[in-house]
Amino acid sequence: MTRTLFLSPPSFEGFDGGAGSRYQAKREITSYWYPTWLAQPAALVPNARLLDCPPHSVGIETCLREAQPYDHVIVHTSTPSLRNDCRVAEALKQRNPSVTIGFVGAHAAVLPAETLKASPAIDWVGRKEFDFTCQEVAAGRPLAEVDGLSFRREGKIVHNRERELIQDMDALPWVVDVYKRDLEVEKYFIGYLLHPYLSLYTGRGCPAQCTFCLWPQTIGGHKYRVRSPQNVAGELAHAKKLFPQVKEFFFDDDTFTANLPRAREIARQLKPLGLTWSCNSRANVNYDTLKLMKECGLRLLLVGYESGSEDILKRVKKGVTLDEMRVFTQACQELGIVIHGTFVLGLPVETRETIEQTIRFAQELDVFSIQVSLAAPYPGTELYEMARQNGWFAKQDKTDILLGDGLQQSTLEYPGLSKEEIFEAVEQFYRRYYLRPKPVLRIIKTMLEDKEVCVRRLREGYEFFRTLAQRRDEVAHGSAGA
Numbered sequence: 320m321t322r323t324l325f326l327s328p329p330s331f332e333g334f335d336g337g338a339g340s341r342y343q344a345k346r347e348i349t350s351y352w353y354p355t356w357l358a359q360p361a362a363l364v365p366n367a368r369l370l371d372c373p374p375h376s377v378g379i380e381t382c383l384r385e386a387q388p389y390d391h392v393i394v395h396t397s398t399p400s401l402r403n404d405c406r407v408a409e410a411l412k413q414r415n416p417s418v419t420i421g422f423v424g425a426h427a428a429v430l431p432a433e434t435l436k437a438s439p440a441i442d443w444v445g446r447k448e449f450d451f452t453c454q455e456v457a458a459g460r461p462l463a464e465v466d467g468l469s470f471r472r473e474g475k476i477v478h479n480r481e482r483e484l485i486q487d488m489d490a491l492p493w494v495v496d497v498y499k500r501d502l503e504v505e506k507y508f509i510g511y512l513l514h515p516y517l518s519l520y521t522g523r524g525c526p527a528q529c530t531f532c533l534w535p536q537t538i539g540g541h542k543y544r545v546r547s548p549q550n551v552a553g554e555l556a557h558a559k560k561l562f563p564q565v566k567e568f569f570f571d572d573d574t575f576t577a578n579l580p581r582a583r584e585i586a587r588q589l590k591p592l593g594l595t596w597s598c599n600s601r602a603n604v605n606y607d608t609l610k611l612m613k614e615c616g617l618r619l620l621l622v623g624y625e626s627g628s629e630d631i632l633k634r635v636k637k638g639v640t641l642d643e644m645r646v647f648t649q650a651c652q653e654l655g656i657v658i659h660g661t662f663v664l665g666l667p668v669e670t671r672e673t674i675e676q677t678i679r680f681a682q683e684l685d686v687f688s689i690q691v692s693l694a695a696p697y698p699g700t701e702l703y704e705m706a707r708q709n710g711w712f713a714k715q716d717k718t719d720i721l722l723g724d725g726l727q728q729s730t731l732e733y734p735g736l737s738k739e740e741i742f743e744a745v746e747q748f749y750r751r752y753y754l755r756p757k758p759v760l761r762i763i764k765t766m767l768e769d770k771e772v773c774v775r776r777l778r779e780g781y782e783f784f785r786t787l788a789q790r791r792d793e794v795a796h797g798s799a800g801a
């Protein structure tokens with residue numbers, strides 16, 4: 320048995336790139352998702368440790384020192400952070416030449432050979448779902464005998480046979496004990512969630528086919544594989560005891576509402592616990608289910624609307640129409656369910672008109688808060704292939720998704736719409752959405768209701784406008800997508 324460290328390496332200041340983040344970048348306001356994808360295998364390995372550097376402000380020197388006693392380090396990497404993660408792996412090897420280093424994550428799952436070639440410091444790469452791959456390597460099994468693993472042998476890259484996706488999700492141990500042992504929950508912030516919050520998965524995979532979406536196309540698959548409602552309620556009851564300070568529990572499943580009877584059953588089982596919870600949802604849940612979930616503690620839904628253009632929604636295979644989104648949103652507003660809506664600019668084939676439609680659609684929906692991201696064509700997604708085939712990549716390096724300071728940049732451009740225009744539209748979108756009386760009054764109301772929220776909103780407001788100024792600076796200096 321090796322001593323194994325599961326590592327989210329240090330990166331840009333404020334980089335939300337850990338093993339739970341859906342698009343890895345520095346956000347407009349401080350934001351950190353839990354490293355659930357690393358916590359899960361960490362829970363399978365006795366005496367392991369999970370070190371999540373960015374939220375805990377662990378710099379490279381401290382990270383190297385903390386990693387010193389371990390003879391096996393598993394790094395969660397991503398497309399935009401790979402280069403940085405390789406540098407960290409090389410520094411680890413320099414300090415401790417006998418350490419074995421494995422890389423896991425969506426990028427490694429899709430491009431195992433390229434990931435191994437990215438640095439001689441990487442000894443193995445986990446493909447697809449890597450929980451049990453990590454467990455077997457940690458238990459000392461020879462690399463050649465571990466399914467779902469790629470490694471180097473005599474200078475050549477060897478791909479072992481595929482590992483089956485996990486079907487019995489209840490076989491996975493709970494992550495909250497790892498959180499308790501290794502993480503400081505107060506360090507994790509998401510602007511629209513109560514603080515402190517805690518997130519975990521109750522299942523993996525999403526039956527929807529959205530062409531831009533990372534996890535289902537790389538690791539999770541399109542079948543929603545789920546834990547039993549009893550198992551989920553058991554972990555939540557345990558988490559409540561471990562973390563009495565946590566104010567909100569977030570189910571980070573790709574689409575928690577993809578299996579409605581099960582979502583209702585979990586809601587029913589959570590009710591006696593008296594918890595406040597929230598989850599990811601598509602904008603197509605019926606009124607009765609929403610009502611039941613609300614009665615059982617649901618506070619907020621994180622909803623991907625993506626675009627206000629029916630044509631774009633069809634092209635990206637969203638599977639929900641604008642009218643369905645309107646009906647769903649109205650139902651939530653009637654029931655008092657808060658919505659954080661997410662929109663993406665730069666999806667195919669964005670034009671100035673579709674950007675305008677999306678901004679107006681967002682204003683019409685008028686959900687509590689929004690997030691505007693740039694389309695991020697990750698390797699392994701259909702969007703990446705479409706962009707490659709149609710010549711939409713603005714740069715030669717298709718994996719160059721971030722600016723030097725960690726902010727997202729626009730990697731795609733379309734005939735008649737440059738990457739710079741797409742980049743600049745994000746700020747216009749935010750301004751035209753938030754600088755209206757209704758959202759301003761909503762925010763002020765939450766500030767007046769709670770002193771802690773007031774302090775937090777002031778900090779977030781400062782960070783938000785600072786980031787917008789930083790974005791303008793990038794535009795002025797021509798580096799936004801350069």
Ligand code: SF4
Pocket residue numbers: 525526527528529532533535573574601623637
């Ligand atoms: S519904 Fe959400 S999680 Fe599912 S594929 Fe689409 S974007 Fe991804």
